[in-house]
Amino acid sequence: MTHFRPSMSLIATRLGVSVASVSNALAGKGRVSPELAGRIREVAAEVGYVPRMAGRALRTGRSQVLGLVLPDIANPLFPQIAQAIESAAAAAGYGILIADSRNDVATQTQVIGRLLERGVDGVAIVLRRGTRVADIGIPVAVIDSPSTPGNTVSADHWQGGQLVMEHLLSLGHRKILIVGNNPASNVQNDRIGGMRSCLGAEVHSEVIWVEKIEAAHGKGCALGLADYARRGFTACATVSDLTALRALTEVLGAGIAVPEAMSVTGFDDLVWSAVVRPSLTTLQMDMATIATVAVEALVAAIGTDSGPRGPVRPLPGRPDRVPMRLIARQSTARPDAANAQPAHPVPARTGPNQNDSNGGFPT
Template sequence: MSTLKDVARQAGVSIATVSHVLNNSKAVSPGVRRRVLAAVKAVDYRRNRVARSLRTGQSYTLGLIVPDLTNPFFPELAQAVENRARALGYALLLIDASSNPQTELAGLQLLAEHGVDGVIWIPISDQLPDDLPFPVVVVDRPLANVDGVYADHHQGGVLLAQYAHKLGHRRVGLLLGPQSLASARLRREGFWQAANGKLEIVWEQEVPFSLHLPTPALELFSSQAVSLIVSASDVVAIAALRALDEAGISVPEEVSLLGFDDIPWASLVRPALSTVRQPLATMGERAVAKLLERIQNPEQVISQEVFEVELVERHSAHSLKRSRS
């Protein structure tokens, strides 16, 4: 690869001058500028970001840590983040933590070594390690003392409960997300709060955000009759769907099902999932914007942005009212 030196030699100027025309960091005469640009083409020069990083302390690289790419919730987010970052001149280092908090920490460490300017983090751990040498903005799962962008999980819970009530359900079961995650806690709280007096929560079961339901959850389906199962996320809803199907229980005729997230698959599955939508791509883009703001201005007060959620009605939940009347 050719360097500034090569360009300089080719153009018959000093390397400083070349640098200045490339960065517009100083006035340079049109004649020289033209020569330099020509030389750049001639030797096929590409700036060496490594050297630049070393000198300036900026790497123009961001980090992204996701818990598990295999969970269809994350790719959409990741894509938005990557595209936005690249549009703004940043490359993106990806860490997939494989649902392992250890890995996640190691990832943070790795990103530090690589000198990223900042990282976007969808955490599994419930707190930020201290003395990180870069700013971070957390996405999806609220954490204290960090910039964050989240959906309004609490409101999502409320929406679900209201919808359940509106459909005339009374006895419901809750497939909760990991309660170590603020997002899952908030959804639960929202639901409970809005359910108060109107809905009877017959059982609650904590399950991982995964396509594989633990057997205790499976057993609940048959043991205690509920007319509606509301699940922690679309993925677990879909897992439940499959389990119910295998158990010969039909949705929504025998039991209704509600999801959360509105991942693309929610509308692809049969019956299509009624769920609550969060603006994933927007959140991803906003996260990188926020991170860059923080990088520009490290002293600004930390803030959280919460995005509105929206109920989307499809066909996995059934109204009891009509069938009763």
Template sequence: MVSIKQIASDMGVSTATISNALTGKGRVSQELVTRIQTRAEELGYRPSIAARALKTGQTGILGLVMPDLTNPLFPRIAQTLSIQADKRKLGILIADSRGSADEQSEALRRLLDRGVDGLIVVPQKGTTPDPMPVPVAVLNTASDPGNSVSADHSGGGALVARHILDIGHRKVVILGGDQVSEVQRDRIAGMTDALPSDIGVDVFWGDAGVEKSVAMVQTGATAIMTTSDLIALQVRTELMRTQISVPDQVSLTGFDDMSFSSIMHPALTTVAQNVDEIASRAIDIISAKISGNMPDHEGETVPMQLVVRQSTSIPNHIFSRRPPR
């Protein structure tokens, strides 16, 4: 492994100059910093985490706890956080709490044992991470008092509800997965708040809610809005089983714009998180906390984006009222 001494000897400067150029400390001209960084990269230099920890008390490693890596959304968030950390020359250790509050606590402790400088937590629904001896950034939702940064889940709910309203639906079903989830409650609150009082709205939860939602379509509901693309996929399967056509007989929406949403048949209208912006802000917040500074904009939410595809359309009864051309 190439050392600072070897780089110094190669370039004919002191080890102190090399160290300052590579750590951003000391008074070294930008031209020389660039030359040193380029040469260090050419020689294959990699800083020693152990040496850095001894010198600065920090490892340059963050811990990330995710609630369930079998959900397609969470690996995408983890990857984006890792990319943003890489840009700041930070590493990330990832732990999966696998749907368990107890495992979440254990995962946090395991990461602490590995000497992480700070923790980023996407908490289990209905939980608050244990107090930690290192800085923590929480990615959850606006209704969580401990939230550091998140998508504007309520605003996303309003976006999709206004879309359903604008294309003519007046009897709708809203379906959530788990009432314990702050994220799903905020999404449903955004939907219901955006709908006027003369709109017929029924809210259901869980697997039983899927069957109830389909039954409501059979009695006149023309749109089903769900709190996740996974739930929408489950509803689509049940609608196919009962031979109800999407969007001819009922419009269907999801949330999170997961990878399969665009290849469903029909392609799913959904709401997308700006994962890049959320990840960038999260890394900035935890980095500021580790440095002992007050983070900018902690607690703010990032706007979501409506993605309109083929699973939503004007209700059939509106088409039937249109005069022939």
């Protein structure tokens, strides 16, 4: 039972009119009498007409498809981005073609080429670190960090850093460890920069980088956080939930109570943040807004025939950096000298976590 897909001409012959009238009626353009338009819509619904994008694309030169190129699909941040972009694009009538640049500059240009062959009207790209996006003849929205040249829109990582640091300071922390991952990342440097911009003379802080420690002691080695705890550090502000998780488990395993003896914060509100125990205080990007700004900018550039064919700017009135939001959960609290090295309380069946917006992910 082979599905026959009706075309405009089917509707046209059924009604004894021209395909042009059908096209005009369905598109609401041109001149077609209300009654005829009505009959056409009727028959269209009746036969289950659905426009063939291929024909439209060929004629108009627009595919109604955007490319989404990511440095590494396996990055745990990807789902958020993809979901937000897909949603924003769908709302604007666009589909999303994905491409994985596998953290490689060569493949990045190669996959962009494949997207172009497929005729995407524009591409949203999360930059591989240190890459510059070449001129590819169609609008490009870059999502990385405000300090990246050519960036279209991104989260305000600096402000996020400030937010988390203010949170820790207001809780009374005065010796704070900042844990970065890779010093070459614009995003991470922004976040740490924001954190440090809040520090007064009364607070002591140190910055350590995971990749440097790993270079010395091997991948997956301990970060030596117990030492910092002994030296009086009461908070550990990391630059990503993944690092926070690593820190959290290391600290817990060393018998240091979280958050009583050591507060831990992350970044990005990844899936597990709400699930671990204690649940993780972290910062959430407003991906919906970021994606909307990016997609709006793209479709605007696509719409204007002489718009920018290359990096694109947010529409007037739209931000190029969108504020992050602090999600305070269980892993941060006032530093409690009494509990500094506590016996281990048996966790009771406590109430629900704060801000638990995780949907209990099934497999």
